[in-house]
Amino acid sequence: MVHHHQFDALVVGAGGAGLMAALHASKTVKTAVISKLYPTRSHTGTAQGGISAALGNMEPDKWEWHAYDTVKGGDFLCDQDAVDIMCRDAIDAVIDLEHMGLPFDRTPDGKISQRRFGGHTNNDTKQAVQRACHAADRTGHMILQTLYQNCIKQKVQFFDEFQMIDLLVADGKCNGIVAVCLDTGELHVFHSKGTLLATGGFGKMWKVTSNAHSLTGDAPAAILRRHLPLEDMEFFQFHPTGVYKLGILLSEAARGEGAVFLNGKGERFMERYMPTLKDLAPRDICSRYIYKEIREGRGVDGKDYVYLDFRPEEINKYFAADGNPRRVTAEYMEQKLPDIIEFARVYQGVDPMTAPVPIQPTAHYAMGGIPTNNDAEVLADETGRLIEGLYAAGEVACVSVHGANRLGTNSLVDLVVFGKRGGIKMAEYCAKAAFREIDKAGAATYAQNQIDNLRKGDGTEEPSKIRKSLQIMMDDNVGVYRTGPGIQTAIDHIHELQERYKKVRVQDKGMRWNTDLMEVWELGALLDLAEVTAYSALARQESRGGHFREDFPKRDDANFLKHTFVWKNGKIEIKHKPVVITRFKPEERKY
Amino acid sequence: MNVRLKIKRFNPETDKKPYWKEYELDMEPKDRVLDALHEVKWTQDGTLSLRRSCAHGVCGSDAMRINGRNRLACKVFVDDEMKTGKGAIMIEPILGLPVIKDMIVDMEPFMAHYRAVMPFLVNDTEPGPRERLQSPQDRERFDDTTKCILCACCTTSCPSFWARGEYVGPAAIVQAHRFIFDTRDQAAEERLAVLNEPDGIWRCRTVFNCTEACPRGIQVTKAIGEVKEALRTGVIA
Ligand SMILES: Cc1cc2nc3c(=O)[nH]c(=O)nc-3n(C[C@H](O)[C@H](O)[C@H](O)COP(=O)(O)OP(=O)(O)OC[C@H]3O[C@@H](n4cnc5c(N)ncnc54)[C@H](O)[C@@H]3O)c2cc1C
Ligand code: SF4
Ligand code: SF4
Ligand code: FES
Numbered sequence: 001m002v003h004h005h006q007f008d009a010l011v012v013g014a015g016g017a018g019l020m021a022a023l024h025a026s027k028t029v030k031t032a033v034i035s036k037l038y039p040t041r042s043h044t045g046t047a048q049g050g051i052s053a054a055l056g057n058m059e060p061d062k063w064e065w066h067a068y069d070t071v072k073g074g075d076f077l078c079d080q081d082a083v084d085i086m087c088r089d090a091i092d093a094v095i096d097l098e099h100m101g102l103p104f105d106r107t108p109d110g111k112i113s114q115r116r117f118g119g120h121t122n123n124d125t126k127q128a129v130q131r132a133c134h135a136a137d138r139t140g141h142m143i144l145q146t147l148y149q150n151c152i153k154q155k156v157q158f159f160d161e162f163q164m165i166d167l168l169v170a171d172g173k174c175n176g177i178v179a180v181c182l183d184t185g186e187l188h189v190f191h192s193k194g195t196l197l198a199t200g201g202f203g204k205m206w207k208v209t210s211n212a213h214s215l216t217g218d219a220p221a222a223i224l225r226r227h228l229p230l231e232d233m234e235f236f237q238f239h240p241t242g243v244y245k246l247g248i249l250l251s252e253a254a255r256g257e258g259a260v261f262l263n264g265k266g267e268r269f270m271e272r273y274m275p276t277l278k279d280l281a282p283r284d285i286c287s288r289y290i291y292k293e294i295r296e297g298r299g300v301d302g303k304d305y306v307y308l309d310f311r312p313e314e315i316n317k318y319f320a321a322d323g324n325p326r327r328v329t330a331e332y333m334e335q336k337l338p339d340i341i342e343f344a345r346v347y348q349g350v351d352p353m354t355a356p357v358p359i360q361p362t363a364h365y366a367m368g369g370i371p372t373n374n375d376a377e378v379l380a381d382e383t384g385r386l387i388e389g390l391y392a393a394g395e396v397a398c399v400s401v402h403g404a405n406r407l408g409t410n411s412l413v414d415l416v417v418f419g420k421r422g423g424i425k426m427a428e429y430c431a432k433a434a435f436r437e438i439d440k441a442g443a444a445t446y447a448q449n450q451i452d453n454l455r456k457g458d459g460t461e462e463p464s465k466i467r468k469s470l471q472i473m474m475d476d477n478v479g480v481y482r483t484g485p486g487i488q489t490a491i492d493h494i495h496e497l498q499e500r501y502k503k504v505r506v507q508d509k510g511m512r513w514n515t516d517l518m519e520v521w522e523l524g525a526l527l528d529l530a531e532v533t534a535y536s537a538l539a540r541q542e543s544r545g546g547h548f549r550e551d552f553p554k555r556d557d558a559n560f561l562k563h564t565f566v567w568k569n570g571k572i573e574i575k576h577k578p579v580v581i582t583r584f585k586p587e588e589r590k591y
Numbered sequence: 592m593n594v595r596l597k598i599k600r601f602n603p604e605t606d607k608k609p610y611w612k613e614y615e616l617d618m619e620p621k622d623r624v625l626d627a628l629h630e631v632k633w634t635q636d637g638t639l640s641l642r643r644s645c646a647h648g649v650c651g652s653d654a655m656r657i658n659g660r661n662r663l664a665c666k667v668f669v670d671d672e673m674k675t676g677k678g679a680i681m682i683e684p685i686l687g688l689p690v691i692k693d694m695i696v697d698m699e700p701f702m703a704h705y706r707a708v709m710p711f712l713v714n715d716t717e718p719g720p721r722e723r724l725q726s727p728q729d730r731e732r733f734d735d736t737t738k739c740i741l742c743a744c745c746t747t748s749c750p751s752f753w754a755r756g757e758y759v760g761p762a763a764i765v766q767a768h769r770f771i772f773d774t775r776d777q778a779a780e781e782r783l784a785v786l787n788e789p790d791g792i793w794r795c796r797t798v799f800n801c802t803e804a805c806p807r808g809i810q811v812t813k814a815i816g817e818v819k820e821a822l823r824t825g826v827i828a
Contacts, residue, residue, distance in 0.1 A: 098723060099718045099723065108727065213646060
């Protein structure tokens with residue numbers, strides 16, 4: 001049985017971006033939030049290190065510096081008008097969060113405390129600046145909790161544990177979504193005037209990743225299936241410090257507090273490559289040099305990992321060597337980084353206060369995603385045409401404020417700034433627009449067919465084997481270092497896996513809480529996203545930010561200072577959109 | 592290593608009542624119990640149902656009873672639990688909430704208790720253009736209870752909650768504590784009034800199960816004690 005609902009506005013996803021949008025939209029129009037997880041279990045809750053804003057609470061800072069750092073960190077692929085909005089609005093956004101109750105750490109005089117983070121600098125001195133506002137190393141947890149608390153206060157309506165699997169689009173306009181109620185297995189059609197997608201990242205196409213099991217790119221896959229484009233999919237960030245083999249993140253906040261990388265010979269190798277910012281160079285750069293050390297035989301014990309050293313006495317030695325008067329103690333580190341110290345203890349069996357921690361780069365963040373303008377309105381193509389009634393915000397969206405490589409702490413800023421803008425824009429639209437007619441009887445057909453085919457199929461291909469094979473292929477060929485032939489191998493392999501997927505096995509034939517079926521559906525989404533990621537990577541014959549081509553190791557502004565738009569309508573189609581450049585002319589990235 | 596799991600299974604569409612089923616697996620010693628459950632689900636029986644997301648102990652999805660103790664499956668290891676379980680790891684859903692399917696319970700009663708304590712900052716004074724100030728000491732006062740991830744390990748290990756599901760339970764008290772002791776908040780009295788009701792905080796018999804169960808290391812019983820003290824003395828210190 002198919003259920004029907006009608007809301008002015010829908011928000012799909014209840015992480016930072018979704019909740020922020022819901023808080024603003026629900027003030028003026030009838031709004032529902034649909035989330036496959038309980039809101040407080042969204043991946044925003046795992047964000048650790050901080051949210052940047054040029055508050056200047058610790059030392060002089062300006063939002064213009066934040067903007068320049070963001071653009072340079074993004075290897076000049078960011079749209080600079082959007083970056084200005086983000087960095088300027090970040091200040092009010094953080095103050096807003098504090099007013100909503102967020103328990104930030106405090107300075108001795110009671111203000112929001114700030115710390116250093118990779119790529120964030122004082123533009124005059126070029127030194128790292130304290131810009132990341134934080135609540136210990138659980139800043140994302142506190143943002144997520146605070147926003148959810150305010151949703152309860154404001155009585156926002158939630159459909160928890162409902163999973164969107166299709167988008168209703170007709171004549172270039174969006175009329176809502178179709179979702180599975182996980183508890184009953186039944187389909188629900190949500191008819192709306194405005195729909196905002198905030199489903200987060202899709203790192204599960206890689207094996208070693210900091211991303212949750214739930215980050216499978218359901219919404220972007222639905223976008224592709226509805227013949228709409230995705231932007232800059234070749235740009236995925238590999239964070240340098242994942243727990244060895246597991247990929248669990250150890251926040252850059254560790255390096256913000258003074259930790260450094262060491263190779264197998266005990267050398268602080270980042271000093272050689274990036275003499276000014278050293279270990280606080282942006283993530284794409286650090287990840288590449290970690291692998292360079294490993295490839296040149298300087299991994300630990302010749303293996304594929306290096307160390308992150310945050311033993312207090314060692315940090316103090318490095319501070320002294322850098323002429324930095326700061327000193328830390330174990331007590332201070334435990335207070336500032338309790339969670340990641342515990343992760344290392346629990347998941348690696350290493351006590352970071354007495355031994356260096358084995359780390360390796362981990363697939364972390366999608367710079368690309370659903371293309372939007374600066375008000376979170378979704379673009380239908382590279383010319384900027386809009387899909388009426390459709391919005392996207394957060395990690396799933398590509399504004400693009402992160403360009404080719406996101407700076408640490410800028411995702412949380414993006415969520416609150418563009419989540420809010422999207423929520424307001426959508427509410428304004430819903431207040432004046434009328435509901436468009438939908439074919440009530442047929443609305444769920446496409447979704448129903450997808451689910452029925454999986455449930456009723458008698459396939460024998462094990463989904464977990466397909467998933468594992470995809471993830472290994474992506475790690476090997478569409479990771480930190482890429483080559484044309486390697487990417488082609490990945491594409492061929494993905495096509496093979498897509499064929500096998502047609503005969504995929506679903507063992508659970510039931511209705512209620514059929515997680516077997518939903519996981520298989522998610523695997524189909526990952527395969528489609530991996531395919532467009534690989535094709536986008538193949539087409540970009542240059543190296544920029546998180547996308548490094550060994551066969552084209554230089555950035556090529558003459559040919560590739562442009563965004564990629566990719567469609568999957570039967571076959572793959574790629575087009576381009578120019579980058580918005582205002583104050584900051586592309587220059588070589590040195591740190 | 593060889594790992595044996597004894598899992599309490601229940602499928603509402605086919606089973607009248609729950610039953611135990613055994614599975615044998617070959618795992619690495621430092622694989623997590625969550626990995627073992629995935630191994631069962633992915634290679635032996637796709638119908639096994641559980642919630643999970645982050646896989647590193649911060650989202651609170653996979654609370655379950657492992658060898659008789661409430662744990663996050665992603666935060667305990669198969670070698671340790673094989674020892675504790677003397678040759679087999681017993682896995683069942685958390686107790687006190689209605690079981691829907693296998694490890695999946697109905698969280699709504701738990702969330703209703705959470706909502707009852709007004710888990711949000713109340714402060715009606717105009718904040719001005721900048722942040723409200725708070726000293727590091729005042730901030731530290733409620734630090735421990737800000738860590739809660741609403742996993743329900745505590746509430747579903749509490750004998751008072753098992754005896755009476757209307758009891759608001761330790762998780763909701765932890766959430767109330769987080770606001771009562773926040774100097775920026777103005778609704779402590781209303782929250783204390785909720786907790787002073789018959790199914791409020793006085794049903795706590797200080798058994799400490801909740802503290803032992805909390806995967807975030809929150810001193811749950813201590814927080815409950817501080818709220819009781821505030822109720823007794825009328826002073827929030
Ligand atoms: C370990 C870690 C640490 C990080 N630390 C930082 C940091 O310090 N600073 C920083 O700026 N960034 C950090 N990031 C990045 C940042 O946390 C994320 O990019 C951001 O939280 C994403 O938020 P979101 O709201 O877009 O999505 P999420 O928080 O991932 O939420 C996605 C939501 O969508 C829902 N959803 C997904 N699919 C569906 C579907 N099909 N139907 C219905 N609902 C669906 C989910 O239930 C969830 O509610 C970190 C990331 C990780 C993994
Ligand atoms: S201390 Fe109180 S709340 Fe905690 S388990 Fe015991 S009775 Fe329950
Ligand atoms: S107090 Fe601890 S055990 Fe209880 S819900 Fe919160 S995190 Fe879970
Ligand atoms: S899966 Fe998130 S806490 Fe275990």
